[in-house]
Amino acid sequence: MSFADLGLIPELLKAVEDAGYSDPTPIQSQAIPVVLEGRDVMGGAQTGTGKTAGFTLPLLNKISRWASTSTSPARHPVRALILTPTRELAVQVHEAVQTYAKYLPIRTVCLYGGVDIRPQIEDLRRGVEVVVATPGRLLDHIEQRSITLGQVEIVVLDEADRMLDMGFIPDIRRILALLPKQRQSLLFSATFSEEIKRLADTMLRDPQLIEVAKRNTVSETITHRVYPVAAAVKKQLLVWLLREAEGGDQVLVFVSTKIECGRLSRHLQREGIAADAIHGDKSQMQRTEALEGFKSGAIRVLVATDVAARGLDIDDLPYVVNYELPGTAEDYIHRIGRTGRAGKHGNAVSLVSPDEHQKLAAIEKLIKLKIPQHTVPGFDADASPDSAYRVVRNQGADRRAASASRSASPSAPRSTSAPRPARSTVAPDGFDFSRPYVAKEALNESESSAAESAQPDSPRSARESRPVAFLLGGRGR
DNA sequence: AAAAAAT
Numbered sequence: 001m002s003f004a005d006l007g008l009i010p011e012l013l014k015a016v017e018d019a020g021y022s023d024p025t026p027i028q029s030q031a032i033p034v035v036l037e038g039r040d041v042m043g044g045a046q047t048g049t050g051k052t053a054g055f056t057l058p059l060l061n062k063i064s065r066w067a068s069t070s071t072s073p074a075r076h077p078v079r080a081l082i083l084t085p086t087r088e089l090a091v092q093v094h095e096a097v098q099t100y101a102k103y104l105p106i107r108t109v110c111l112y113g114g115v116d117i118r119p120q121i122e123d124l125r126r127g128v129e130v131v132v133a134t135p136g137r138l139l140d141h142i143e144q145r146s147i148t149l150g151q152v153e154i155v156v157l158d159e160a161d162r163m164l165d166m167g168f169i170p171d172i173r174r175i176l177a178l179l180p181k182q183r184q185s186l187l188f189s190a191t192f193s194e195e196i197k198r199l200a201d202t203m204l205r206d207p208q209l210i211e212v213a214k215r216n217t218v219s220e221t222i223t224h225r226v227y228p229v230a231a232a233v234k235k236q237l238l239v240w241l242l243r244e245a246e247g248g249d250q251v252l253v254f255v256s257t258k259i260e261c262g263r264l265s266r267h268l269q270r271e272g273i274a275a276d277a278i279h280g281d282k283s284q285m286q287r288t289e290a291l292e293g294f295k296s297g298a299i300r301v302l303v304a305t306d307v308a309a310r311g312l313d314i315d316d317l318p319y320v321v322n323y324e325l326p327g328t329a330e331d332y333i334h335r336i337g338r339t340g341r342a343g344k345h346g347n348a349v350s351l352v353s354p355d356e357h358q359k360l361a362a363i364e365k366l367i368k369l370k371i372p373q374h375t376v377p378g379f380d381a382d383a384s385p386d387s388a389y390r391v392v393r394n395q396g397a398d399r400r401a402a403s404a405s406r407s408a409s410p411s412a413p414r415s416t417s418a419p420r421p422a423r424s425t426v427a428p429d430g431f432d433f434s435r436p437y438v439a440k441e442a443l444n445e446s447e448s449s450a451a452e453s454a455q456p457d458s459p460r461s462a463r464e465s466r467p468v469a470f471l472l473g474g475r476g477r
Numbered sequence: 478a479a480a481a482a483a484t
Contacts, residue, residue: 113483136482166481256479280481306480327478
């Protein structure tokens, strides 16, 4: 199956080829023909499955059919509207739209808050066919009458469950009410709650259900690991883990609050780690800078609230760390979905203090997976800052006593300038990281065939899971 | 319970 078989026009095929894609992903080969046919779609797809191209390509294909080459704004009514829950996601989707529309006479704009509205109004005045927007700023434009939605042919609701969580549904309904009744609607959601189904009932007509990944499941290319740790030494454990994963590996660290987000990021910076923070109280400029810095590699550790939990596509992100477990088990799925994307191997590491074990149990129940636990001496659930310091200091002494050629214990949390010890393949808790390892320990029956193929000894998983580096796991050298 | 989003 190739993109050419899906009935896309040459201009789009060329753009897809330029982007370096040859074969459609499962959701793309399912969604593209259905959308081209004009049917409504209820899509259940995790991000990283090629969902964005799955709706963007057929959307552009349809719009292109009568694409106006006129320079008159009046000939460029808004014909497609894509709504996303966060600004960063809007930017990302808009980039995809631009990528695929490059050989088409189609104008696009991205509308979101936190930035000057005037350039957006200018773009709208000149005329655009495709609008990607967050709900708040779009409503702003609607009230200012800088946009008319009376000729929209296709509307896409991306990450609908997130929109629901964020209380956007009333806004969405207001926006939908302004669209023509005769239109095509696509709704994508990682999870299907009763509320999402109700929204779908009012928004979609005879939708085709497209589901690639099973709901509430996590990618098999992700290795999960839990570190039980006392809250008092969590910060030190994180620094220690980050140091051990050194070698340029990037880490996205999730926290529960904006306050902790800034605090932890500053702490890491003081420890000499290239870190930045992204959360909703930062200016849009700071948010964009942080994300760009992370994507470019200038930032090694991005500390984030759940603003970054969904949809964000960061190439080759090897690690996600839950510094604090998310409030809901579903958020765990979204957060760790930032790694292990597009078939690549990823690591989900969670630092769990005793007060978080309820949450951990809920997560394990939802993902039907018992996550292996590992403890680091000095950083276990009963550790105090003092005991942690003693253990680390002793490890340092052992190391100094040991021969230089032997692999040694990890460096102390605060020794920024100490020489780096050789990388060990056996953790202090005795876990052998030199063996390829895939976490698949407690699957339910319906997934047993998938589990089969993910067993450590099978050729497929041996290929997918590289020998694991120290502690954070994952990347072999 | 916190986060996100219009100013």
